[in-house]
Amino acid sequence: MTNIDELVETLARDAAVVRPAPHPFMMSVKWMGAAAIYLVLTLVVTGLRPDLMSKLHDPWFVAEIAALSAIFIATSLSAALLSFPDLHQKRWVAFAPAFLLALFLLIIFFSWNADNPPAPLPPDTYECTTCIVLVALLPAAWIFFSMRKYASTHYRLAGGIALLSALSIGALWLRLHELNNSIAHVIEWHYLPMIGFGILGLWLGRVILKW
Amino acid sequence: MTGKNENFEALMQQALKGDMRAYAALLRETSRFLRPFLAKRLNSAAEVDDLMQEILISIHKARHTYDGGRPYKPWAYAIARFRLRDHLRAHYADHLRHAVELSGVENGLSESVTNSAMTYESIRKEIEKLPPRQAAILKMMHQEGSTAREVAERIGMKESAVKVAAHRAYRILRNKLERP
Numbered sequence: 001m002t003n004i005d006e007l008v009e010t011l012a013r014d015a016a017v018v019r020p021a022p023h024p025f026m027m028s029v030k031w032m033g034a035a036a037i038y039l040v041l042t043l044v045v046t047g048l049r050p051d052l053m054s055k056l057h058d059p060w061f062v063a064e065i066a067a068l069s070a071i072f073i074a075t076s077l078s079a080a081l082l083s084f085p086d087l088h089q090k091r092w093v094a095f096a097p098a099f100l101l102a103l104f105l106l107i108i109f110f111s112w113n114a115d116n117p118p119a120p121l122p123p124d125t126y127e128c129t130t131c132i133v134l135v136a137l138l139p140a141a142w143i144f145f146s147m148r149k150y151a152s153t154h155y156r157l158a159g160g161i162a163l164l165s166a167l168s169i170g171a172l173w174l175r176l177h178e179l180n181n182s183i184a185h186v187i188e189w190h191y192l193p194m195i196g197f198g199i200l201g202l203w204l205g206r207v208i209l210k211w
Numbered sequence: 212m213t214g215k216n217e218n219f220e221a222l223m224q225q226a227l228k229g230d231m232r233a234y235a236a237l238l239r240e241t242s243r244f245l246r247p248f249l250a251k252r253l254n255s256a257a258e259v260d261d262l263m264q265e266i267l268i269s270i271h272k273a274r275h276t277y278d279g280g281r282p283y284k285p286w287a288y289a290i291a292r293f294r295l296r297d298h299l300r301a302h303y304a305d306h307l308r309h310a311v312e313l314s315g316v317e318n319g320l321s322e323s324v325t326n327s328a329m330t331y332e333s334i335r336k337e338i339e340k341l342p343p344r345q346a347a348i349l350k351m352m353h354q355e356g357s358t359a360r361e362v363a364e365r366i367g368m369k370e371s372a373v374k375v376a377a378h379r380a381y382r383i384l385r386n387k388l389e390r391p
Contacts, residue, residue: 004242007264011271012235018227020278084276086289151273153293211272 021150024080024088031076031146035139035169042135042173049179060111060183067104068172074100075165079143082158083150097161108191112183119181128178128189132170133197140166144208152209159205164198219283227274238267244284245291252295254344254376266294303375337387338380345380348373 021027055061074097081087081094143162152158171190180186219237226234242263249259269290277286331338331353338346344366351357351365359377363370 003260004263004267005239007267008235008238008242011238011267012231014271015226015229015231015234017229018275020227021276023278085273085293086281086286089281089285151269151276151290153289211269 021084024084024090025077027083027146028076028080031080031139031143031165032073034142035072035076035165038139039169039173043176046173046177049177051179052176055181060107060114063107064104064111065172065175067100067107068168068175071097071100071104072165072168072172075161075168076143079147079158079162079165082154082161083147083152085151085153087154097164108183108187112187115181115183118184121182121185122178122180124178124180124185125189128174128185129193132167132174132190132194134170135173136163136166136170136197139169144204147209151211152205155205155209155211156202157205158209159203159207160198160201163201163204164194167194167197170194219287220279220281223274223277223283224279227277227279238270241270241287242267245287248288248291249295252299254342258298262294262298265298266291269294303371334384334388337384341380341383345376345383348376349380352377 022030049055078094078097081090087094140163143166144159147158147162171194174190175186219240222233222237222240226237245263245266246259249262250256253259253262270287273290277283331349338349340346341349347366348362351362352359357365359373360370362368363373366373368376
């Protein structure tokens with residue numbers, strides 16, 4: 001009997017009933033539902049920006065919020081798919097956040113052009129980044145904890161996408177909370193750090209999701 | 212897949228319900244179709260066996276991520292590629308850590324395999340006893356005079372992999388030839 005035959009026999013003896021993982025779309029719906037509740041609760045506690053109703057008539061603000069929400073949805077779906085070794089054989093959905101990030105950057109670029117004359121910069125700087133990260137901590141911990149139960153073969157990418165998903169919750173919260181019309185500030189202290197932390201997620205993925 | 216077996220998806224569905232025989236059959240068939248995939252990418256049968264064991268254990272650990280509702284082979288290949296990548300990364304990292312410049316290795320031989328006193332021809336028999344790929348690389352480098360880059364292009368390997376294989380061959384030869 002070869003080593004392989006022996007191993008097969010050993011593994012087969014261990015073949016207890018196993019409950020298959022839920023469909024990744026169901027997993028991501030669960031994550032998104034929980035994140036939406038968390039976002040609403042956080043906004044209830046911290047309050048909405050006072051000029052939100054008038055900002056909803058600004059097409060670039062609406063486009064930015066819609067694109068950020070789309071990034072959150074796409075990264076949630078992608079993170080769920082990346083938890084499976086074969087990406088649940090839906091490779092194109094797993095890589096969809098790349099297209100949405102490009103669209104988001106385009107919207108931000110046009111929004112920046114439309115910010116003329118530029119709105120005054122708010123006094124806050126790194127405080128915004130810190131708040132986004134703090135709000136994102138809980139969703140990030142939950143997503144990583146959920147993903148660890150599965151078997152990602154793209155653990156670095158999965159970590160980056162998971163962190164981006166959590167940070168998009170934080171960024172959405174701050175855009176709906178902070179009284180600020182300066183797109184330059186938003187780029188510098190909200191979105192660039194968010195992308196930077198996404199890169200940190202690649203490392204986190206290696207540490208947390210490798211199996 | 213042999214005709215006597217049911218399809219992989221059905222076997223896995225039965226395995227997930229605790230059917231040991233279906234699971235054993237599935238793992239055996241999996242190792243059968245993965246073997247040529249690994250053999251094409253690794254040097255020795257022992258390496259293929261070692262990695263195959265790791266892959267089967269990984270399939271066992273990750274079986275809850277397969278529900279029987281999608282083709283089995285892409286799922287199994289995804290795990291196999293993942294473990295192969297890990298294995299090669301570790302393998303080359305280890306070899307590069309211990310790699311020595313070829314000139315240094317050749318200088319370190321008590322008598323160089325390429326000098327007039329010890330030519331390729333004079334140790335041909337020892338070279339032929341090496342694993343086929345290493346023997347072919349030494350033949351191209353020392354009998355035909357090809358560089359590592361030329362050998363790499365001819366046999367479809369990376370230049371660094373050719374150097375590592377040559378290094379291993381030199382080490383084996385040195386051990387044999389220096390033995391009293």
